Amino acid sequence: MIELAMVPVFLPLATFGVLAVLWPLRHSGMPAAWLSVASALASCVAAILAWTGAPVAGEPAQGMVFDWLVHDGKTIAEVGFRLDAISAPMLVVVTFVAACVQVYSLGYMAHEPRPALGRYFAWHSLFIVAMSGMVLAPNMLQFLACWELVGLCSYLLIGFYWDKPSAGRAAVKAVWVTRFADIGLMSGVVLLYVTTGGFAFEMTGDSGAATLVAALLFCGVMGKSAQVPLHVWLPDAMEGPTPVSALLHAATMVAAGVFLVVRAWPIFEAAPPVLTAMTWIGAVTALVAACTALVQHDIKKVLAYSTCSQLGYMVAALGTGSFFGGYFHLTTHAFFKALLFLAAGSVIHAVGTNDLREMGGLAKKTKLTAGLFILGALALAGVPPLSGFFSKDLVLEELLHAHAYGPLLICLAAAGLTAFYMTRVVCMAFLGPASARSLEAHESPPVMLLPMGALALTAAVAGFTTGRFGNDVALAPWHFAVTAPGVAALLLALGGIALAYMKYGQGKLAGLGVPALAAFIRSGPVDGLFVRGWQQGLRPLAGVVGWVDRYVVDGAVNLFGWAALVGSERMRVLQSGKLRDATYLLVMGALVVVAWGAIGGVR
Amino acid sequence: MNGPPLEAWLALSAALFAVGLFGVLTRKNLVAILLGVELMANAANLNMVALGHFRGTPFGQAAALFSIALTVAEVVVGLAIVVLLARTHKSVDADAPSEMQG
Numbered sequence: 080m081i082e083l084a085m086v087p088v089f090l091p092l093a094t095f096g097v098l099a100v101l102w103p104l105r106h107s108g109m110p111a112a113w114l115s116v117a118s119a120l121a122s123c124v125a126a127i128l129a130w131t132g133a134p135v136a137g138e139p140a141q142g143m144v145f146d147w148l149v150h151d152g153k154t155i156a157e158v159g160f161r162l163d164a165i166s167a168p169m170l171v172v173v174t175f176v177a178a179c180v181q182v183y184s185l186g187y188m189a190h191e192p193r194p195a196l197g198r199y200f201a202w203h204s205l206f207i208v209a210m211s212g213m214v215l216a217p218n219m220l221q222f223l224a225c226w227e228l229v230g231l232c233s234y235l236l237i238g239f240y241w242d243k244p245s246a247g248r249a250a251v252k253a254v255w256v257t258r259f260a261d262i263g264l265m266s267g268v269v270l271l272y273v274t275t276g277g278f279a280f281e282m283t284g285d286s287g288a289a290t291l292v293a294a295l296l297f298c299g300v301m302g303k304s305a306q307v308p309l310h311v312w313l314p315d316a317m318e319g320p321t322p323v324s325a326l327l328h329a330a331t332m333v334a335a336g337v338f339l340v341v342r343a344w345p346i347f348e349a350a351p352p353v354l355t356a357m358t359w360i361g362a363v364t365a366l367v368a369a370c371t372a373l374v375q376h377d378i379k380k381v382l383a384y385s386t387c388s389q390l391g392y393m394v395a396a397l398g399t400g401s402f403f404g405g406y407f408h409l410t411t412h413a414f415f416k417a418l419l420f421l422a423a424g425s426v427i428h429a430v431g432t433n434d435l436r437e438m439g440g441l442a443k444k445t446k447l448t449a450g451l452f453i454l455g456a457l458a459l460a461g462v463p464p465l466s467g468f469f470s471k472d473l474v475l476e477e478l479l480h481a482h483a484y485g486p487l488l489i490c491l492a493a494a495g496l497t498a499f500y501m502t503r504v505v506c507m508a509f510l511g512p513a514s515a516r517s518l519e520a521h522e523s524p525p526v527m528l529l530p531m532g533a534l535a536l537t538a539a540v541a542g543f544t545t546g547r548f549g550n551d552v553a554l555a556p557w558h559f560a561v562t563a564p565g566v567a568a569l570l571l572a573l574g575g576i577a578l579a580y581m582k583y584g585q586g587k588l589a590g591l592g593v594p595a596l597a598a599f600i601r602s603g604p605v606d607g608l609f610v611r612g613w614q615q616g617l618r619p620l621a622g623v624v625g626w627v628d629r630y631v632v633d634g635a636v637n638l639f640g641w642a643a644l645v646g647s648e649r650m651r652v653l654q655s656g657k658l659r660d661a662t663y664l665l666v667m668g669a670l671v672v673v674a675w676g677a678i679g680g681v682r
Numbered sequence: 683m684n685g686p687p688l689e690a691w692l693a694l695s696a697a698l699f700a701v702g703l704f705g706v707l708t709r710k711n712l713v714a715i716l717l718g719v720e721l722m723a724n725a726a727n728l729n730m731v732a733l734g735h736f737r738g739t740p741f742g743q744a745a746a747l748f749s750i751a752l753t754v755a756e757v758v759v760g761l762a763i764v765v766l767l768a769r770t771h772k773s774v775d776a777d778a779p780s781e782m783q784g
Contacts, residue, residue, distance in 0.1 A: 654783060655780070655783055656779070656780040656781060656783030657776070657777055657780060657783075658712075658715075658776045658777070658779070659707065659710075659776050659777065662706055662707060662715075663707060666703065666707065
């Protein structure tokens with residue numbers, strides 16, 4: 080089956096190459112788009128077929144590797160493909176969501192200029208290559224290379240509307256923040272090589288070194304998977320087209336950090352302090368991002384902070400010492416969050432604005448979109464029998480089993496908030512009186528609704544697929560419903576829904592909420608901290624460094640030049656050009672040599 | 683072995699050299715400077731002949747003969763330069779040419 084698993088790498092790679100080289104095809108727009116969509120669909124089919132034949136947990140991985148870096152006859156790193164119980168489901172998620180998003184983009188991006196459309200789909204193909212290469216990576220080096228490649232795709236696609244200054248700034252911000260975090264990741268990979276002599280996803284022996292490597296790798300995870308305080312780039316990344324937000328910044332790329340932890344699980348398993356830190360950081364992220372999502376006016380920003388929050392759940396679950404819950408939540412979240420983003424895109428497409436305050440009453444105009452969005456919102460809120468219920472409750476159950484009561488309570492609170500802010504969005508966008516913009520709204524074309532339907536189907540039933548996710552204990556779906564945190568989370572979610580419906584749907588509870596606090600949260604306090612850190616910490620430091628460079632380093636260089644200049648100015652007096660002066664110096668020189676010889680200077 | 687001792691010859695040679703050097707350093711006339719150079723060269727020749735004689739070898743005289751031949755050539759070149767300088771600067775003053783001033 081490994082040959083099938085290679086299709087999602089090589090087919091989009093060929094597509095990207097063709098679109099990159101044949102510029103008339105790229106500039107033709109729709110033909111380029113259809114080529115890319117066809118390769119994405121074929122990749123998805125191949126990935127699903129590869130998944131059905133993939134090894135389950137405990138079976139040896141299927142692989143095909145080639146020597147990459149060879150030194151003294153010893154292979155330092157390999158490049159290739161590894162299909163096992165961890166990579167196979169992720170490959171399906173990536174290619175399936177990518178295919179849905181590309182089909183959706185045919186409708187959503189139809190009004191773009193034709194060259195821009197070709198460029199957009201070329202980058203989408205490159206993203207599938209990078210993501211598949213990362214998922215199937217047999218070692219950390221290939222993983223890192225593909226990790227950077229998805230970062231590049233993220234940069235390019237966030238900045239897709241390059242004539243919009245805010246989009247360019249958001250793209251650069253995403254690169255800066257993740258790059259900052261990647262310093263840790265790269266140091267971790269180097270340290271891994273230094274201690275083990277290879278790039279395998281495992282470490283044996285010294286647990287101190289494993290802790291250090293795991294901590295450094297987790298720095299990269301915090302950047303890519305948008306953990307507090309490095310989450311600041313993700314909301315800004317919403318400047319990109321909505322399908323890009325759905326694919327990269329909700330379903331797959333931001334989950335790459337979580338996937339890295341799952342992939343390098345033997346390293347993280349050997350580092351209990353890092354796992355404890357992960358539980359807390361994840362839980363805090365889940366709560367902080369959920370609180371921030373409560374007060375956003377931009378529908379995409381709500382979903383972006385929601386993504387942060389759910390990534391926090393995953394990281395917290397991974398910190399409990401079992402990767403199954405986090406990984407399971409990753410897959411279900413990919414489906415329902417991609418659905419939510421595509422539905423939000425459909426709403427934006429219909430009303431022409433991101434602002435929730437200008438929406439309202441859309442349920443009458445766009446029935447299907449409203450239904451799909453509400454389905455996704457219920458899955459995200461954790462209402463059974465949708466997929467989010469099972470995965471979220473598994474996360475909470477793992478936290479309970481790990482005796483991580485603090486993070487468990489935080490995550491429960493975040494679960495209630497999640498239901499609250501999703502209901503708020505649903506009420507503000509789809510219920511209530513129709514706004515001026517809503518009156519002119521129209522339902523999206525089938526080419527956009529069909530992929531949303533496919534994602535809705537998976538978001539609804541993915542909770543029942545636990546058997547294929549590399550778990551070592553047989554976990555049946557109904558198993559979760561009877562646990563205490565599961566019931567508590569469900570009650571909190573229902574309470575959140577009811578409360579939000581009363582406030583935003585029926586206009587009661589006007590006293591609920593603190594406007595000053597909401598305004599403070601909306602202003603982006605964490606961004607403010609970074610800006611202040613830059614102004615008060617980094618800039619004075621840069622001033623000192625600049626002074627040293629200008630006056631000490633450059634001063635030393637200039638000193639030599641000055642000495643040569645002044646010295647030669649003095650020396651040129653000797654060159655009078657007069658014969659007798661020259662003779663005089665010659666004789667004096669000879670006398671010095673003779674005198675030196677006389678006092679024994681020459682032996 | 684009659685006649686003055688070696689030290690006397692060497693003293694004469696040193697005196698001759700010093701006179702030549704004094705001439706080279708003090709005269710402004712290029713021809714006079716060349717004469718000084720000749721005196722210094724002949725001081726060296728005298729040195730070689732005297733040392734060869736007192737060591738009982740003929741090589742000192744042979745070297746002096748070579749040196750005289752070389753000195754002749756040197757004078758030819760030197761006088762040729764003087765003539766050229768005299769033509770270009772209309773003077774045989776050693777201070778006249780200053781093109782090499784730095």
